[in-house]
Amino acid sequence: SQQGEEDPQALSIQEGENATMNCSYKTSINNLQWYRQNSGRGLVHLILIRSNEREKHSGRLRVTLDTSKKSSSLLITASRAADTASYFCATYNNDMRFGAGTRLTVKP
Amino acid sequence: EAQVTQNPRYLITVTGKKLTVTCSQNMNHEYMSWYRQDPGLGLRQIYYSMNVEVTDKGDVPEGYKVSRKEKRNFPLILESPSPNQTSLYFCASSLRGRADEQYFGPGTRLTVT
Numbered sequence: 065s066q067q068g069e070e071d072p073q074a075l076s077i078q079e080g081e082n083a084t085m086n087c088s089y090k091t092s093i094n095n096l097q098w099y100r101q102n103s104g105r106g107l108v109h110l111i112l113i114r115s116n117e118r119e120k121h122s123g124r125l126r127v128t129l130d131t132s133k134k135s136s137s138l139l140i141t142a143s144r145a146a147d148t149a150s151y152f153c154a155t156y157n158n159d160m161r162f163g164a165g166t167r168l169t170v171k172p
Numbered sequence: 173e174a175q176v177t178q179n180p181r182y183l184i185t186v187t188g189k190k191l192t193v194t195c196s197q198n199m200n201h202e203y204m205s206w207y208r209q210d211p212g213l214g215l216r217q218i219y220y221s222m223n224v225e226v227t228d229k230g231d232v233p234e235g236y237k238v239s240r241k242e243k244r245n246f247p248l249i250l251e252s253p254s255p256n257q258t259s260l261y262f263c264a265s266s267l268r269g270r271a272d273e274q275y276f277g278p279g280t281r282l283t284v285t
Contacts, residue, residue, distance in 0.1 A: 094271060106176070106262055106276035107215075152214065156271045162207075162215040 068096070068136075068153040068163035076169040083140040085166040087153030088133075094156050096129055098138050101150045101165070110138075110151075145172045174199045176277035178263050184283045185253055193248045193280050195263030201275070203266045204246040205230065206238065208259040209279075215262065221246055222269065253284040 071086045087096070095114045099107040113120045113129045113136065120127050126139040140147055150165040176197045185191055197204065205220035207230075217230030221240040235257055237249040246265075250257060261280045266272035 097273065099274075099276075104260070104279065104281070106278045107264075107274070108276070109273040112273055154274075158270075160217070160270045160274070164212055164214040 068155050068161060070151070070153055070163045070166040072166060073164070074167040074169070076171065077143060079143060079145055079170055079172050081143055081170075083143050083147070083168055083170070085138045085151050085168070087136045087138070087155075087163060089136075089153075089155045089161075090134065092131070092157060096127075096136050097154045097156070098125075098127060098136075099152045099154060099162075101152065103149075107152065140168075143168075143170045145170050174275070176263055176265055176275050178261075178277040178280050180280060181278060182281050184285065186285055187254055188252050191250050191253060191282075193250075193261060193263075193282070195246045195248065195277060196244050197246075197263075197265040197275070198244065199265065199267070199275065200243065201265035201267050202243075203269045203272070204240065205264050205270075205274075206236070206246070206248045207262045207264065208232065208257075209262060210259050218248070218261075220270065250282075253282075255284050258282060258284050 068087045068089045097112045098110040101107045111127050124141045129136045148170045152165045154162045179194045206218040207215040216232045219238040221227045263277040264274040266274050
């Protein structure tokens, strides 16, 4: 069963713009991870944030975690056409649960 | 190159014909798992293995079997496939366990007619 729910389900932006995706979850977690999936391919790990962390950065990616609101956001700055993919959040608390994903399209 | 490999990548079969999807990782990972991905449902875990000879059911184990005789291999077996098992399947591994970063294989697209 899903734990995280991504919002929006789909997002379309122009190259150079920032993209923000959100993930909400229901129960407490130990960590939350974000993954990227190019069409029909395997998921690629982007970033892991622990429950005692509030923000992490990796290159153009910025992830925040608000455990009081049970939500996380993934910000991709200065997006590129190559960022076009589906993005999934996965929450861990004894089990790992994936959301249904946000489909991001970056137009050149 | 560190990777998770799956074979076959594409498979079309008929109801009831036993099949095996192989999964192998070369990273000496302890943990391996199988997921299926269906539109609108995200990834759902089928089975996982914490180590050799240790396997456990995930969320949707019905109709599937697994084995972990060697650390690097974790095959998924469908004894009698049915059309509702048509899906995209992913094998994944991680160094220590479920909490860690998961490394995914390229996927196996299975169609059962």
